[in-house]
Amino acid sequence: MALLLMTVAAPALGWLCGSRTDDVLQESVRIQQAQRHATTAVVVRVASGPPRLVSDPEVSSERTTQTSVVARWKAPDGTPRSGRVATFSKITDPGARVRIWTDSDGRPALRPMDAPTAHTHAALAGFGVMLLGIALIEGGRRLIVWRMVQRRYARLDRAWAEAGPDWGRTGTGS
Structure with a gap:
């Protein structure tokens, strides 16, 4: 029964x-892509503080350095903006x-998730649920x-107790 559950029910649940x-992540992808806009900013100066090491699949599959800069850009409505990005x-x-x-107001935002990344996250979630199941x-x-x-051990203990201490000896009447 357990084998059947492991081979049929767990993968189905996953x-x-x-x-x-x-489905939920693809909806999130559509919302993020509608609300976030790519734009070009002009660097004013490098911001103080050490650079961060991050991983960005758009850039490469390896860890890269992310630098903070003070920059100027235009919001989607054309309003000039500036700040640390x-x-x-x-x-x-x-x-x-x-x-x-x-974002829609011109504030810096994270890059929106793309559909293949959402598919990968969903597949990993399903695989994790299957393994958990x-x-x-x-x-x-x-x-x-x-x-x-x-x-079984308790039954064996009771059987040994009923047989008594002379169990197996010849001539004791057992």
């Missing part, structure tokens, strides 16, 4: 969870142009087997 998660650009001299993302089923199976063995 698929269901992954599918639902993908983070960039992966290696060229951060004053006057350099860097790509940033802004398998672990719970196996844990339950082991608990049941352990309890059955404990009951």
